[in-house]
Amino acid sequence: MKYCVIILDGSAGWPLPELSGRTTLQAAATPNLDRMAREGTCGLAQTVPEGEEPSSAAACTSILGYDPVADKIGRGAIEAASIGIELAPDEVALRLNLVTLHDDAMASYAGGHVSTPEAHEIVAELAASLDSATFRLYPGVAYRHILVVKGHPELMDVLQYTPPHDISDKPYAEHLPRGAGAQLLLDYMDRARPILAGSEVNAARAAKALLPVTDVWPFWPGVAPKGMASFEGSRGHKAALTSGVDLLNGLAVLAGIDRLDIPGVSDGPDNDYVAQAEGGLAALVDHDVVVIHVESPDEAGHAGDLAEKIAAVEAIDREVVSRALSYGGQLRVLAMPDHPTPIALKTHVGEAVPFALWGPGINSNGADGYDEPSAAGTGLFVDPGRGVMDLLLG
Secondary structure, three states, X not given: OEEEEEEEOOEEOOOEHHHOOEXXXXXXXXXXXXXXXXXXXXXXXXXXXXOOOOOHHHHHHHHOOOOOOOOOOOHHHHHHHHOOOOOOOXXXXXXXXXXXXXXXXXXXXXXXXXXXXXXXXXXXXHHHHHOOOOEEEEEEEOOEEEEEEEOOOHHHHOOEOOOHHHHEOOEOHHXXXXXXXXXXXXXXXXXXXXXXXXXXXXXXXXXXOOOOOOXXXXXXXXXXXXXXXXXXXXXXXXXXXXXXXXHHHHHHHHHOOEEOOOOOOOOOOOOOHHHHHHHHHHHHHOOOEEEEEEOHHHHHHHHOOHHHHHHHHXXXXXXXXXXXXXXXXXXXXXXXXXXXXXXXXXXXXXXXXXXXXXXXXXXXXXXXXXXXXXHHHOOOEEOOOOHHHHHHHO
């Protein structure tokens, strides 16, 4: 038996008046996901435990079959692992976004969706001026980067942080890092601002009427992980993963899952869905499990872009799910979001998400399509959400 996990990041959501009370999953044309739900097992899964931040770190850890509380690793450390950073015991890794602040509000949590090549130039400018015995800045993907701070454990234990995507278009002052030791990060943010103001990359973006990167925003701290059981060691199956974001790639590193380098895989609407699907499924030649993580619905949710979110879900159904269902042979397929990203909020919530499980040995439990109400209507509720991996492999 082979297994395919398709993560439609952030694709679940809330009913919207502009969709006549439907969610984006209900509004999207998803014949392949609907087929999975009708022919297979459909239900809801609680991927974010009560009390945990509703981030992809907890939710995707659950989908991979791990306990996001017992196996908890700070997200900064997960993303650091993705880009090969080995943390010393006295170092804290923080996620650092390139952002745009304007009129006292978070105008863009993604620096106007700065491209990866542009971001790497900006990060190089910042690192040249700000790297020291205390700070080291590393480039990641698009607006997401890693700041490593040495000798300040209080950044892990005392400070309070707000992810910038939680305050899109809202005043940001009360959400700056706060608590003992916050001044260290606030000073870093202040020193970054004039460097960004003088950046040639920002000048070029302004000439194209694109939002400039005005500031940096550190959050999501983590320390060197103490060790996560390997997926193959705990599950007895060799796995591979494809994703356009550092978080999933970092989880793969920590779980001993092979990362697939597929050209064209990105975190947004320019993602090459066909290449990602075909490259992921090709890995089943020498792997038992492949995880295909697609970020684009979540990015559209954070942007509050209803049309783009529906388009992303439909593209995953059309190009990824369809290929999995026609793979042939003994293949089980699991499709689900990690968490909802409601358009109305532009950020994550920790509510249960719909999943569909299809393939040999999987029986129908009565769903008539793939969406939140249909999944709830089956009465199947998996809590904790890591149990869905047991259903897939069982």
